[in-house]
Amino acid sequence: MEGWKLKEGTISFKQIDDFEVMSLIFRALGPSSARTTSYKFCFFKSLLDNLFNADNRNLSIPFRNIFTTFTSIYYNLIVKWDLFQMSSKNNTVCSIRKIIENFVVEYPQLNGTFIPFESLKSSLQIELINRVQREGMKYVIGAFYGDTNGQIFNFSKKERIVWLNPSAYKTLVRQKNMFEKINYFEWMKFLEKCNENDKLCRLTSKIDESTKRINLTQYRDFLFYSGQHRCAYCGKELSISKTKTPVDHIIPWSFVKDDKLWNLTLSCKSCNSKKSNKLPKNNFIRYAVRRNNIIQQKYKNTNLVKLDFKNYSEDKYKKIYESALLNGFDDEYYICKYNENYLLI
Ligand SMILES: [Zn+2]
Incomplete structure (x- = not known):
């Protein structure tokens, strides 16, 4: 299907099982479907990274969320690592690389030392996302829709929204880790064809960490000043030197791939x-849910809370925890029995 020409994709969703979802995705990512650029891999990563931001009622995700992630990934891969995203056979660079390169030339403050996408001024971020989204709307969304027979998501360019097929959504969440790895593998194979050897070292980290935020200050400040002064896991008093206090992802970042207040706490x-990529025991999530209820009530008018809790629900958080277990995350991290007192603010 020549999906990229479509203005909208509205094929009725079928109830599809895990194997049908896998087969659609494997085919879309695999070598049998057309790929002159890496757009589909970047798009699929952006979709996976935004799964938990889907609206609770209709599983919609605004283009804006997807292209914010998409732009951040490409900005870091292209400007920081100089990785080509189009087969060198074509002797040209892909249009999104051109957009990003022109952008860097246009704004002299971006020349010289590399500034990660997340650290750019928000006006610059918005400008670049707008440009990349315009191009991505043309060539990326419809193409992926076509490659997956319209059974993973529907979309509308007018409303700028994708809607996930509920049964596909379940599979993507249940098998998130596997889909992510397959996507990385195909993407890496593709990048090996487009780039010289010296650019290819540490390729998984370059891709996987392309959206990792360095600066979690606003979360550290929020949690500290709203009253969390102890490590959520062992109860140790936290230093007032707040830049050194780690902001911990309760369900590991490597599963959620996002920084949202409902999943963050302070720790020593x-x-x-020690916790690193592990999950805390199940009862900790009960405490976290209670803590989140307090935050939502007490700080409901705070922008950070409004934004981060937009698509949050208690049930969803518990399901994300269960999915992380299912995806192979270890839940052996020890926590002190008094820890509810330490986590609550
Ligand atoms: Zn501790």
Whole structure:
């Protein structure tokens, strides 16, 4: 299907099982479907990274969310790592690389030392996202829709929204880790064809960490000043030197791929590094849910809370925890029995 020409994709969703979803996705990512650029891999990563931001009622995700992630990934891969995203056979660069390169030339403050996308001024971020989204709307969304027979999501360019097929959504969440790895593998194979060897070292980290935020200050400040002064896991008193206090992802970042207040807490350095990629025990999530209820009530007019809790629900958080277990995350991290007192603010 020549999906990229479509203004909207509205094929009725069928109830599809895990194997049908896998087969659609594998085919879309695999070598049998057309790929002159890496757009589809970047798009699929952006979709996976935004799964938990889908609206609770109708599983919609605004283009804006997807293209914010998409732009951040490409900005870091292209400007920081100089990775070509189009087969060198074509002797040209892909249109999104051109957009990003022109942007960097246009704004002299971006020349010289590399500034990660997340650290750009928000006006610059918005400008670049607008440009990339215009191009991505033309060539990326419809193409992926076509490659997956319209059974993973529907979309409308007018409303600038994708709607996920509920049964596909379930599979994507249940098998998130696997889909992510397959996408990385195909993307890496593709990048190996487009780039010289010296650019290809540490390729998984370059892709996987392309959206990792360095600066979580606003979360540290929020949690600290709203009253969390102890490590959520061992209860150790936290230093007032707040830049050194780790902001911990309760369900590991490597699963959620996002920084949202409902999944963040403060911890001491030792717990933060020992916990690393592990999940806390199930009862900790009950405390976290209670803490989140308090935040939502007490700080409902705060922008950060409004924004971060927009698509949050207690049930969803518990399901994300269960999915992380299902995706192979270890839940052996020890927590102190008094820890509810430490987590609550
Ligand atoms: Zn601790």
